[in-house]
Amino acid sequence: MKTWHKVASLLVLTGVIAASLVFYFMYNKPHPDYENMEAAFTLSSADLYKEFTADKTKAGNKYNGKVVEVTGRLSKVEVADSLTICVFAFNQGVFGDEGMRCTMLPGYSGKAKHLQPGADLKLKGFCSGFNDTDVILDKCSFVK
Amino acid sequence: MKNLALGFLCLLLISSAGFTQKFITKTGHIKFFSESPMEKIEAHNHQVKAGLDVSTGDMQFIVLMKSFEFAKALMQEHFNENYVESDKFPNATFTGKVTNIKDVNTAKNGVYEALVEGKLTIHGISQQVKEKGSIEVTDGKINAKARFNILLSNYNIKIPGAVSNNISKSVEITVEMILDKLN
Incomplete structure (x- = not known):
């Protein structure tokens, strides 16, 4: 050759x-390491909810698909199947509590399950959007 | 006479509230599954918001497309960016009715057939759908289940030629939701 x-x-x-x-x-x-990603926005859960309820398209364009860090006073923790969800409620509607639902990463579920309503939290997660009653943050972790 | 009218109005309000029986969830599950000769694609969304009024049969659900989780990050990226364009169309919705809701006795445990009709909106396109499912009543809770297929072309979801062999043109949707009575 x-x-x-x-x-x-x-x-x-x-x-x-x-x-x-x-x-x-x-x-x-x-998959992206949401726990160690820098938050694109930091604000209170109440302000984020207000932005979505005022104009869901505008807020969606701004926050959907981004990592957002929020602070707020916990209303309750829901456990459904494998999900542990920290809920910040700001309103009551046909679907019960309305506000922000933060689904915790598996590594943070244990801690979240032991939280009491009224606890002040700082957490971050991936903003999936607004379902007409709640802002959904997925893959959430607590921020120190 | 005035008191009688007021009493009648109160009675009417109480009785109509009694007939409104809403069941809701915010943690419903939707799975979609596609199988082609090249590969299987499966995604799950466990944050479906749904409501069923058993007095009228009215049913609705809303799904955030970005909450679908795939085993592979690349598939999730392609799903959101190229196929369902979730920035442009963040939600899928269903608004319709369980047309035979009168056959479902929520006071009695059992499995009932459910005939569901309504408007399914995905990728900004609405289509009338008519499917069979089931409603299982267990101690005052409702477990609603359905499985059906949709054609991606009906919702203007285009599969690029390069990967057309990897993705089936029809996708199987499985819905499973445990709804609690709204107090």
Whole structure:
């Protein structure tokens, strides 16, 4: 085999391996580490709720898909299946409490379950949006 | 006479409140599943808000698209950015009725067939749907279940040619919600 044939084969092989590795790592890339991500916004849960109830489209464009850090006084903790949800209630409606629902990351569920209503909290999570009664924060963690 | 009218009005209000029986949840579960020769795709959303009025059969639910969780981060990204465009269309909704709600006795434990009709809106497109499900009553709680298929093309969800073999054109939706009586 001529030298240039060998070089070309080696280049093609290297290219194929590199492309396969890129595909493999892209395909299997991990989910974002929300616990250690910097919050894009920091505000009170009441103010965030107010922004969504005033104009859900405008607030959605601003906050949806972002990590948001909020403070607030806990109304209750709900446990449903594998979810532990810290609730900040600001209103009552057809669907009961309305406000903000923060679903905790599994590593923070234990602590959340022991919280008492009235506790002052600071937490951050991924803003999934507003379901017409509640602002939903997912993958939440407590902030020290 | 005035007192009699007032008393009648109070009685009317009390009795109509008695007939309104709403069941709600904010932690309903929706799964979607697609299987193609190349791969299986499954996503779960455990934060579905739903309400059922058993006096009228009126039913509604709202789902935040960004709350769907996938095993693979890349699939979740593609789902939100390319397929359902969740920045533009953050919610999917259903508004309709359980048309045979009179057959469901919420005072008696049991499993009842539920015929559901209404408007399903995904990706900003609304379609009339008519599906069968079940309502299981257990000690005053309702477990509503349904499984049905939707065609992505009916909701203007386009699959790029490069991955068209990986994603089925039809997606199976499974709904399971435990609704509590609203006090």
